[in-house]
Amino acid sequence: MLAEKWQLCLPDSSGRSLKSNMNTDKILKIQAYLDNELSSDEARQIATWLDRDPEARSLFHELRDIKSAIVGNEVSLAVPESREFYWSKIKRSIEAEPIEIVHPPIFARWLRWATPFAAAAATIALLVSFTAFDLPGLRLKVAVHEIDDSQEEDSSITFHSQAEGMTVVWIPSGH
Amino acid sequence: MNKTLTIDYPTAPDDVLVAASQKGNTVAFEELVARHRDKIYARAFSMLRNEEDATDVSQEAWVKSWQRLVQFQGDSSFATWMTRITINLSLDHLRKQKRMRTDSIEQLNEEMGGVERQMPVVNFNPSEGLERGELRVRIDKALGQLSFEHRTVLVLHEFEDLEYKAIAKKMQCSIGTVMSRLFYARRKMAALLAGLKREEFKK
Known part of the structure; x- marks a missing residue:
């Protein structure tokens, strides 16, 4: 599976799409580099590769942009029920079931x-x-x-x- | 001298309410529920994408937390602890659902990256020129179009800030699978957000 080639369509300078075959392992390492999941040695290797390879750099930029767009931009939602109604169901359940007993520190x-x-x-x-x-x-x-x-x-x-x-x-x- | 400790519930900090709840004070616990219920519901909804299921799972999470409250030692914030319980219950719920349905060929293709592998690289920043509120709505809409495996890995990584290893543990899969799912999920999100933008230009 790791030897699989990924076909990514990357636009050239004139805007045409060119098919590229990048190794899966390298592609996932670009992502791991973005997510700070690589060792310092591996991170250096990927940074060098990104400097040299415009194709890899283009993919890195896409992943970076989508990551920065998503992080911290979760939609705010509210429970679609009133406080009283929502709590009443929880209350019924906690009154029906006893609290889990765990050995207290003194024991x-x-x-x-x-x-x-x-x-x-x-x-x-x-x-x-x-x-x-x-x-x-x-x-x-x-x-x-x-x-x-x-x-x-x-x-x-x-x-x-x-x-x-x-x-x-x-x-x-x-x- | 008989000392009576009174709590002003709406203004009391979480740790005071947690300590009172640990002694069986349901009024303190109700205040914790009121304070954090939207955040807990939102996390369940982000994974389940269904109002009814998210409401049920979030309520179940509160009941579980009440039963296990003595285990909470304050190593993380109460909200973080509650969120972890909610994530675990949502994952259990999703697994049960998945067992009940037969995966279609389309879903299997998505899992293997059949479509995303050949997607063109998106050359624009999805957040450019958008109000934050509008961007959030679009992200939510796009998240709703992902498979649950891809959405969950994205939620856990981007919203919960969990590392690959922690996500793999929660999702009971390998780190390699997490990396691959995260990659597909991001690529699909990029394409979906680009599509939404293109639709807007046409109008």
Whole structure:
């Protein structure tokens, strides 16, 4: 498609129309140059080409003139209904449908704060589940195999590791 | 001390009205609608070219904006945000319409640039010797004669000042297609405006 040639009729100095075959890619680059969509290197190349080629320059002028005629010249229009009638339909709809609820910033901040704790809780849950299933391949060397929470009795917590042959009992101060 | 914040709706700036609307104040929202409704309707009409459709789509845009108002963070002006919603809804509407109709050979030719490719270069400035009001009417008339793909790309580029990449994203097509459509649209506009001028000379 890019190799397609465009036949543009360009008038010569006597006003006769001459058919020109410009490469599509080059033609669209003239337009991109007009719209400031080219890199500085490409823009320089096109500027040089426009200086040398009257055919390309003629097309550039047409595109430039039509662009400048259109930009900023949109016709002003007004809603063809009264303010009250137009608003009444909107009002009916917004009263019928609830406002979309999006997490307010304070909740988003709380989520950010809670994420590390949630991750830690998930890790502990994973370790506990390994222990519960007691799969040989999943047994960790330095893992907490038994967590005995005797809080109901005296608030002390016992950690026991079979691999290390070690038991740690944590007693909160005040006991 | 109990502080009551009162708003003078007709004179309050948009951001005050938006903040009040975000808390569910429909009176503030009604003022925003009254203030921007013509601009929003005009954008819908420029793309849809039908009064009834433009009215419906613009009202739908207001309802959508009310539902999503909490998402508006003030990164752009409220009017710009509203216009973007309207453009998206207009494009959805056009796509639905297009799916419902079968493209004629003529339309396919236009898409491929069958006519515009061989149009002579227009050697006059379309805005020359015209009152601004008259030029605007002519531009609007010529826009109405373009296919919706060509008109939309022209509206988004010349009136909304969007770059090729942003237009491609909105229209769900490649940048190359945007460039090609914009080129055809401009050439056709040049020819249509030249035709209008010639008709005037004949009178």
